[in-house]
Amino acid sequence: VQLVESGGGSVQAGGSLRLSCAASGYTSNSYCMGWFRQAPGKEREGIAAISTSGGDPFYADFVKGRFALSRDNAKNTVYLQMNDLQPEDTAMYYCAADATCYTDVAKLALKLSRRDFGYWGQGTQVTVS
Numbered sequence: 001v002q003l004v005e006s007g008g009g010s011v012q013a014g015g016s017l018r019l020s021c022a023a024s025g026y027t028s029n030s031y032c033m034g035w036f037r038q039a040p041g042k043e044r045e046g047i048a049a050i051s052t053s054g055g056d057p058f059y060a061d062f063v064k065g066r067f068a069l070s071r072d073n074a075k076n077t078v079y080l081q082m083n084d085l086q087p088e089d090t091a092m093y094y095c096a097a098d099a100t101c102y103t104d105v106a107k108l109a110l111k112l113s114r115r116d117f118g119y120w121g122q123g124t125q126v127t128v129s
Contacts, residue, residue, distance in 0.1 A: 008124030021095030032101030055103025
């Protein structure tokens with residue numbers, strides 16, 4: 001399984017970016033995709049996750065109302081729309097995928113908090129000034 005992120009860059013506070021993550025190599029139509037970020041000197045933290053088989057996405061509290069996750073199953077791509085970006089959002093952003101997934105939001109939240117994803121992309125840098 002390969003994950004390729006794109007869409008990172010530098011923006012001013014209040015600006016927006018849309019990250020994309022294209023997945024290839026999956027033999028199943030149902031899997032989990034998530035977004036994480038890691039700032040220098042900090043642990044990697046989960047942002048959002050979604051099952052490709054349906055159900056609502058889960059968002060971490062610190063991005064609710066600002067970030068939106070969507071998927072295009074035909075393209076095997078997940079998007080993270082990030083609005084009202086702030087300097088504290090500066091980090092390397094990673095896409096992740098896993099064959100085990102849930103449509104239950106509470107189970108998605110637990111999976112995200114445990115970073116329970118088997119495949120990771122290389123990351124894309126987001127810098128907000």
